[in-house]
Amino acid sequence: MFYNKTMALLEIKKYTDKSLKGKASPIGKIDVNIQHLIDDMIETMHAARGIGLAANQVGVLKRLCVIDTSLNEDRKSLIILINPVLVEKEGTVEAEEGCLSIPGYMTTIKRSEKVFVKGSNREGKSLEIEGTGLLARVLQHEIDHLEGLLIIDRISPIKREFFKRRYKKAFKEINSTK
Numbered sequence: 633m634f635y636n637k638t639m640a641l642l643e644i645k646k647y648t649d650k651s652l653k654g655k656a657s658p659i660g661k662i663d664v665n666i667q668h669l670i671d672d673m674i675e676t677m678h679a680a681r682g683i684g685l686a687a688n689q690v691g692v693l694k695r696l697c698v699i700d701t702s703l704n705e706d707r708k709s710l711i712i713l714i715n716p717v718l719v720e721k722e723g724t725v726e727a728e729e730g731c732l733s734i735p736g737y738m739t740t741i742k743r744s745e746k747v748f749v750k751g752s753n754r755e756g757k758s759l760e761i762e763g764t765g766l767l768a769r770v771l772q773h774e775i776d777h778l779e780g781l782l783i784i785d786r787i788s789p790i791k792r793e794f795f796k797r798r799y800k801k802a803f804k805e806i807n808s809t810k
Contacts, residue, residue, distance in 0.1 A: 639675040642690040647734045647782065647799065651688050656695045656778040658715050662756050666696070670712055670754055673698045682732045684770040686777030689733050697774035701766050713759065716751035716775050727769060731783050737795065741786050743772050 645651050659666060669692060677685040677698055687696040695715045702709040723745030730738045747768045749761045763771045773783070784792050 639671045641679055642672050642676045644676065644680060644685075644689055644732050645691055647784075649691070649733075651691045651693060652733055652777070652782060653780045654688055654693045655780045656686070656688050656693045658695050662714065662752075662754065666694070666714075667754065669694070669696065670698065674700075674710065674712075677732075680732050683766075684774045685732065686774045688777055688780070695778050697778065699767070699770050699774060701770060711761065712754045713749070713761075713771075713774070714752040714754065714756075716749050716771070716778070718747060718772070718775050719750050720748040721772075722746045729769065729773065729783050731773070733777075734782065734784065737783075739783060739787055739791065739795075741769075741783055743769050747771055749775070 669687065669690075673685050673687065673690060673696070676690060677683075677700065683701050684697060684699045687694045697713050697716065699711040699713065700709055721744035724742055725745045726740050726742045728738050729741045745768060746762070746764045749763065749771050751759050751761075753759045761767075761771065776782070776786070784795055787795070
């Protein structure tokens, strides 16, 4: 489906922005505004060289995420997920994760190895996804965003405190050079 609108890059909200901690609301009607948001989110995710983007990362508290684990190589892997629900999960695996909203920060996160997610596609048709490996990780990461959780909420309190101190120091240094 093509929507006659020029796509636009959206601002990806960074750590400390209030929209990142907000819980996203379900989407009822998938209207032209939602379609434009989907297109803009896809363009923004690809421009940032990300593999997933949740709507609250662009300041919109709606239950919508876009995922493309192909790193722009094969657009057939693009997933648009509206009102996703994590139905089932199994196993545990640890791996390093980053986030477009916390640029330059990577940390090891424990996630489920396999997940089953239900939601809708951009046409409103039911969608069921069984994800393993990277896809399972990205699905969990983006659904976390929709619940107002960041990767730093999944690390130990000690690591989180260290991150916050380091972040504040870097933020002060950046602002003092302006």
